[in-house]
Amino acid sequence: MRDVAVVGFAQRQMKELDGSPTCLEILVPILADLYEQTGWTKSDIDFWCSGSSDYLAGRSFSFVSAVDAIGTLPPVMESHVEMDAAWAMYEAWVKIQTGEVDTAVVYGFGKSSAGILRRILALQLDPYTAQPLWPDTVSLAGIQAREGLEKGLWDEAAMASVVARSMSDAASNEWAIRRGATSVEDVLAQPLYADPLRRWDCAPVSDGAAAIVIAAGDKALQARQRPAWITGFEHRIEPIALNARSLVESSSTAAAGTAAGTAGVDLAELHAPFSHQELILRSSLGLADDVRVNPSGGALTANPMFSAGLNRIGEAARAIWAGDSDKALAHATSGPVLQQNLVCTMEGR
C-alpha cells in the first residue's frame, strides 16, 4: 500500500444555510481554504470525489452543479458517491492506491434544513414493509436506546454525560451549532422528547459542507510538515432490517476497527448522531477509557448530513497536524441506526 496522508481540511456547519441545496456558497470558500492550506491550485489535484444525496436536495442530480465550485474546464477526473463524503474519501484513497493519481480532493455537502430530515430519511428503509410506515430517524434511535437501557448496557446518566462532554467541548468549535458548558445535571433536567430520548440526545438538524485533501508520499510532505498518515481505512455494512442485527452493538464498526487496527489510538472522532450511539461505538471499537473522544464536540453538536462523517476524519487529522494526537481514529456512519460504518486511523510521524 502507498503511504497516503490527510493534508488539508476545511468545513462550514450551520443551522440553516441561506443558499441553494448545491451549497456552492460554502463549497467555494472551503476549496479556497484548502488551496491556501496546501499551497496548491486546482491543477495540482489529480482526482476529485464527492458525497451527497439527491433526496436531501429534493431533486435529481443535485451533485452536478456542485462541480462548478471546482471549475471543471479543462475537465477533471471526478466521481461521486451517494454516501457521506467519508466514503468518497475511501474511493479517492483507493484511486491513489492504484498508482494512477497522487492527490485528491474529496468533499461532501447537504442542506438538511430544506425538508423534514427525520422524515426524509425514512425513505432509506425497506420500501415494501418498513418505509410505508414512515418510521422517522429519531424513533428508530429511540427504540435502539431503550433496548440498551432496559438491558442495562447503559443508563440515562451515561447518555447525559456524552451530551454534556460534547456540548462543553464544542464551546471552542466555531462551527458547532449546539455548544456551551453543560453538566450532566443540566442534561437530565431537560424533558424527555421522544421517550427515552431528550432533544439534546439527538444531533441538531444541520446544513454544511466539508472538504479534505489527501496526497501520497512526498506530495503529502510538500503540503504539510506533519501530515496525518492513514494507517487503516475500512468500512462494513449490516442488513438494514432492525430485526436482522443487534441494535445494541455495532458489528460492522467492530469489524472495520479490527481490520483498520485501533492499537495505540489516543484520540477518536466518532460519528454518533445520538448520544447512546457513541456508547455503542466506543464499546464496539474497544476504546480504552483514556482515549479522548470527540474533542470537536462531535455530531451531537452539529451533524451536516453527507459531510459529518468526513468532518470526523478532518477533525482527527487536525489533531495530528497540531501534535495533539500521535494516533487518531475517525469513524463515519450511514444508514438507519448505525447500519454502515467506516473507520480511518491516522498517525503523525
Next chain:
Amino acid sequence: MAKVPAAVIGVGQTHHRAVREDVSMAGLLREAVDRALEDAGMTFADIDAVVVGKAPDLFEGVMMPELYLADALGAAGKPLLRVHTAGSVGGSTAIVAASLVQSGVHERVLTVAFEKQSESNAMWALSIPVPFIMPVHAGAGGYFAPHVRSYIRRSGAPGHIGAMVAAKDRNNALKNPYAHLQNEGTTVESVLASTMLWDPIRFDETCPSSDGACALVIASEDAVAKSGVKNPAWIHGTQMRSEPTTASERDQVNPQAGRDASAALYKQAGITNPLEEIDCAEIYVPFSWFEPMWIENLGFAPQGDGWKLTEAGDTAIGGKLPINMSGGVLSSNPIGASGMLRFGEAALQVRGAAGEHQVDGARKALGHAYGGGSQFFAMWIVGSEKPGN
C-alpha cells in the same frame, strides 16, 4: 507501485423489460448477480466487497437503495460502496470496482448497477419544476435534441444517419435475448416514418425506458488463476472525466471531457490508432445520433466525419468497427445499468461469449458511458490478453 492486473470473470444481466412486474428491486438485482456469480464459478462467500451503482434515487423513490439491498446482495459484514455519477454511473461503478482490485485492496469484487424505471416515471423525475425557472425542459430527449441539431448543422450529416443507427441497433437486439426491444422488421424507412418527438429526434431514434440490472465479477490476477475461468476479459485501461453542464463556449456536441478521457484511455492501453486496434465498441447511444457524435468524440474519426463510418456500414457487425452489437441503449435502457451493460458487453466480446452478436475474433473492445448534460464520461478497454502482453 505497479497496478494489480484485473479482469472481468463474470457477467450477468437481467432480461430487460418495460416492466419487470414479476420481481421486487432485490429480485431484479439478484437475477443479474446470480448469473454473474455463476459465470465466475463463485458464490457470495467468495466476494470481498460490493459496489452498487444507479442513477437518481428519485426514480425508485428509495433513498440510497443499496442500504436496503445490502442483505439481498450478500454484502452484510462486507464493504459496500454506492456510486452515482448520473447516466455514466454504470461505467463509473465498474471502474470503482476495478480500482478496488487494481489497488490491491481486494481480490474479488462484485459490482451491480440497476434501474427499475417502472416504479416511477423518468420524465417526471428529470423534469420536476424548480421555482423561478422556465419549465421548457422535457426529459432527456428535450435536453439532447438541440445538441443533435447542432451536430447535424456542424457536420453536414445527411438526415437519415440517425435512422441508420436505430435500424442497425434494433436489428442487433434481435440477436440478444436479454434486450428489451425485439422489434422485427425495423428499417431505415420505418424509423424515418416514426413520430417526431423532439424534432430532430424521432420516436424510433430514442431509447426505451427499461427495468434491468447488470452485474460483473472483477478479480485480481491471482484470483483469476484460482477461479478456473479460462477466458477473462483483462482490463487494459479505465478513465473518467467530468466537465460542467453549462459553461460559456463549452462544446456540447463534442465535449472536451470525452475527448480527454478517450485520449488518456488509449495511452493507458497502449493504443495509437483506435480505429485499427479496437475490434468493437459498446457506446452509450440513448438517441441514435449520438453514435456519429461519439465516434468523433472517441477519436475513431476526425471531427465532422463520424457519420461517414455509420453511413458506410462500418459500425454494423462485420464492419470495420462494430458498435453496439448487443442492440445498445437504443434497445434496452435501465438507466443506472446502461453504462455497466456497455462495459459488460465489451467484456463478453473479448471473452468470445457474446453469443449470436459476437464479433469474430474480437480481442480488444471499448465500453463507454456518459451522463448528465454530456458532461460525465466513463470508459474502459478490455482485452483477451493480459495488459502489456
Next chain:
Amino acid sequence: MKVEFDYTRSLGSVLSQFMSALKQHSILGGVLADGRVVVPPPEYDPVTHAAVTELVPVSDFGVVQSWSWVAEPVAQQPLEKPFAFAQILLDGADAPLLHAVAVDSPADISTGMRVRVRWAEQPTGTIRDIAWFEPAGDAVTEGSASMEFGAPEVTGMTSPVRLAYDYAASPEETKFFRGLAEGKIYGQRCPKCEKVYVPPRGACPVDGVPTTDEVELPDRGTLTTYCVVNVPFQGQTIPIPYVSAYVLLDGADIAFLHLILDIDAADVRMGMRVEAVWKPREEWTTSLDNIKYFRPTGEPDADFDTYKHHL
C-alpha cells in the same frame, strides 16, 4: 417545492404472498434455513443467500420488545396523534416486526406489554393493512385468520411519497430574479475569465469563483439551437408542440433555454434573431416566466460563425 409521486412497486413472490395474506388479515413469516421465522419475511436468507420459499402464518398478537415515543408525528405515519413505534415480537415469530402502537401516552406502553393488530378498515395489500397495534389487555388470540394459499392476489403496491422542500436560490440567482421582477435581465461577469453569465452563477463553472460585476443585458438575442417538443409528460405545463430553444442574449456569453412562439415551429431556424415578449407588468414576479416567450425580431439571421462556439 413539492416532490410527490405515487410509486408503483412490483413485489416478487415472497412479498406478494405476504401482502396478499395481509389483505386477508393474516400475517406470514419467512422460514429461514436455520428454522427461525422472521416477519416481515426477507426475500433472501441472510445466511445462505438463497431465496426464501417457505412462509408460515404467525399470530396477530405479540409482545413489545422495545419502543420509542413519537411526540410529534410526521406526515403519512400510521397515526396523526402521538403514538409509539415499537419492535413487536408476534407469537410464533422469532424476530420482531417494526410497527406503530396506539396508546395515549408513554405511560401506557412498556416493554413486555402484549399487543394485538388493529386491522385497517379498507384492505390495500400493503403493510398499512395493519393500521397499528393496540394493547391486547387480557384478550387472547383467536389465531390468525385462515387464508387460502395459491396464486397471490396482490403482486404490486402503490407507495405515495409526498415531500416538501423549501427552495432557496443562491445570492447570485436572487439578484437575477429580483431584476426580472422589474423587467430587467442582469448577468454577471466572472472576475477571472470575464465571461458574462446569465443567470449569474455562484461559481463560474470554469474558474470556480462567484460571478461578480453586474451587466444589464438587452431582452433580445440569437437563437443558437432548439428542438420541437412534441411529447406529452406528467407535470408538463406548456401545450405541445412547442419550440424549446437556447437564446444567447446580445452581450451574454452563455445561452439559456426558453420558449419560442409567434412563428410556425417549422420556420424556426438556428441563428434566428429573437426578442422577449413580457407578461403584463402587473403579473411580474421573480421568475423567468415574466418573459412569456421569445419571438422573431424580423432581423436577418445571425451568421453561423457568430454563435457556433456557443453550441
